[in-house]
Amino acid sequence: MTATANWAQTGGQPRIAIIGAGMSGLAAVVKLRRAGYTDITVFEKAAEVGGTWRENQYPGLSCDVESHWYSFTFNPNPNWSHRFAYGPEIQDYMIETADKFDIRSVTRFQEEVVDLTYAEPIWKLTTKKGTETFDVVISATGVLHKPAYPSIKGLKSFAGPCFHTARWDTALDLSNKRVGIIGTGSTSAQIIGAITHKVQHMTVFQRTAQWIAPLPQRQYAAWEKALFRIFPFLLKLSYHWKYFMFRRVFAPATVGNKLLQKMISSICLRHLEKGVPDPELRAKLTPTYQALCKRLIFCSDFYPAISRPNATLVTEAIEKITPQGIVTKDGVEHELDVLVLATGFDSSAFILPTKVTGRNGTDLATVWGQAPRAHRGVGLPDFPNFWMLEGPTSPIGNLSLIMISEHQVDYVISLLDEMRRLRLNYIVPAQSAYEAYNDDMSQQINKTVWVTGGCDSWYIDASGQPNLYAYPPTTYLKDMHRLDLAEFEYGPPPNRIAAE
Numbered sequence: 380m381t382a383t384a385n386w387a388q389t390g391g392q393p394r395i396a397i398i399g400a401g402m403s404g405l406a407a408v409v410k411l412r413r414a415g416y417t418d419i420t421v422f423e424k425a426a427e428v429g430g431t432w433r434e435n436q437y438p439g440l441s442c443d444v445e446s447h448w449y450s451f452t453f454n455p456n457p458n459w460s461h462r463f464a465y466g467p468e469i470q471d472y473m474i475e476t477a478d479k480f481d482i483r484s485v486t487r488f489q490e491e492v493v494d495l496t497y498a499e500p501i502w503k504l505t506t507k508k509g510t511e512t513f514d515v516v517i518s519a520t521g522v523l524h525k526p527a528y529p530s531i532k533g534l535k536s537f538a539g540p541c542f543h544t545a546r547w548d549t550a551l552d553l554s555n556k557r558v559g560i561i562g563t564g565s566t567s568a569q570i571i572g573a574i575t576h577k578v579q580h581m582t583v584f585q586r587t588a589q590w591i592a593p594l595p596q597r598q599y600a601a602w603e604k605a606l607f608r609i610f611p612f613l614l615k616l617s618y619h620w621k622y623f624m625f626r627r628v629f630a631p632a633t634v635g636n637k638l639l640q641k642m643i644s645s646i647c648l649r650h651l652e653k654g655v656p657d658p659e660l661r662a663k664l665t666p667t668y669q670a671l672c673k674r675l676i677f678c679s680d681f682y683p684a685i686s687r688p689n690a691t692l693v694t695e696a697i698e699k700i701t702p703q704g705i706v707t708k709d710g711v712e713h714e715l716d717v718l719v720l721a722t723g724f725d726s727s728a729f730i731l732p733t734k735v736t737g738r739n740g741t742d743l744a745t746v747w748g749q750a751p752r753a754h755r756g757v758g759l760p761d762f763p764n765f766w767m768l769e770g771p772t773s774p775i776g777n778l779s780l781i782m783i784s785e786h787q788v789d790y791v792i793s794l795l796d797e798m799r800r801l802r803l804n805y806i807v808p809a810q811s812a813y814e815a816y817n818d819d820m821s822q823q824i825n826k827t828v829w830v831t832g833g834c835d836s837w838y839i840d841a842s843g844q845p846n847l848y849a850y851p852p853t854t855y856l857k858d859m860h861r862l863d864l865a866e867f868e869y870g871p872p873p874n875r876i877a878a879e
């Protein structure tokens with residue numbers, strides 16, 4: 380071995396590459412710096428920070444996690460205008476965070492990482508501008524960033540504008556248009572709620588009815604915002620109160636509490652009953668599987684919108700797309716001017732399609748197949764000094780992903796601290812720990828509503844199981860603060876370096 384002493388042996392700074400300047404990338408920069416890690420380069424494929432909040436520009440875009448909780452702990456925001464912030468305001472908050480914490484100075488915009496190759500003990504990172512080396516790579520690419528397009532016959536033949544929700548045509552005026560939308564997930568519900576009253580006709584193609592809970596949206600009064608500004612502890616209190624409610628009600632329901640599941644179902648059914656007076660339409664909108672099996676939708680505008688005289692819910696399966704519209708299996712052609720694909724995302728992508736090659740030429744896409752897994756959601760055997768935020772089996776769903784990311788960054792910082800303390804060249808999840816962790820997830824997940832609830836969802840990957848954390852998220856967050864080196868392989872020991 381020809382290794383020279385690395386940063387951990389010399390007491391220097393690791394060269395850290397962060398891929399992505401979305402919410403988790405921003406959190407990583409701030410927290411790493413605060414922990415004393417300052418040699419950071421962020422690679423961002425777009426021209427601005429913000430990730431999903433930059434990319435999604437559809438009408439009605441909002442976050443169904445309360446804004447005081449969907450905030451960085453290091454940048455609480457007393458000025459949120461609404462209890463559930465709208466997309467543009469969240470994007471402004473991302474930009475404000477990047478400016479306030481001087482993140483742009485270390486960010487290379489419009490530099491997409493196309494290749495990562497481990498050449499022990501460093502990573503070679505390639506963008507179209509060339510190849511550079513780093514000691515540590517942190518993937519902060521997000522989960523749902525690769526649009527999933529439906530494979531429906533004739534999709535490309537549609538004559539009018541046709542786009543995925545994540546590629547919204549903001550210049551298009553939809554008034555006086557017959558708009559069709561395929562899909563009825565969280566995204567679709569927000570769009571339908573926001574635009575149905577403005578368009579000539581809205582035709583919604585539903586494959587599976589959804590459980591929809593009301594969203595208790597409201598605007599914060601000026602005096603409330605002033606109080607949050609003057610007494611910052613109130614913001615902190617609000618953050619923890621929201622998290623408390625989530626962990627007491629929502630989280631236990633997903634991992635098995637039948638009583639809470641029942642309570643959530645009846646809230647949704649009451650919401651449906653109230654929002655949709657027509658019994659025939661209500662029947663079509665009533666799900667036949669358990670609530671929370673798919674990600675629960677929070678939206679108060681969808682039922683009133685779909686009940687409008689200018690809206691049609693089509694539950695007949697789609698046969699094909701024609702230049703004029705959509706033909707369903709019953710032979711009816713639904714004529715449309717604009718077609719919106721609210722068909723979700725490829726939830727198995729994570730850092731892919733970036734090519735990632737680990738130890739001994741191990742190819743990440745091959746290891747994962749279509750069923751990505753990770754150790755504690757952050758690392759993989761054969762990929763030393765490579766960490767993911769919001770990686771496979773991280774807790775996701777209806778909770779603050781900002782909170783999850785921050786805890787994962789803390790975990791990565793603990794790993795770096797251990798490298799420095801033990802003067803290591805590399806640290807990597809041990810194969811045995813990775814297998815034990817994922818075997819346990821795979822057993823435990825069968826007890827959750829995502830499996831017992833009798834539905835299909837984007838949570839379920841090619842393994843046939845949900846790619847989710849199987850215990851309450853609180854357990855995960857606690858574990859992220861209890862780094863156990865026994866789960867890792869690391870080296871070489873300092874005497875080996877010294878001898879070389």
Ligand code: NAP
Nearest residue numbers: 441442443529562563564565566586587674721722723837
């Ligand atoms: P999604 O939940 O995956 O929904 C996709 C929809 O498209 C489903 O209704 C699905 O039907 C339908 N679909 C897919 N392929 C189809 C086909 N070939 N023919 C007919 N229908 C088809 O996607 P999403 O609504 O974009 O939401 C994805 C996730 O983003 C959410 O679950 C959530 O985690 C996140 N999100 C969050 C917020 C927020 O406020 N925090 C807002 C929007 C999105 P089936 O149900 O039958 O599969």
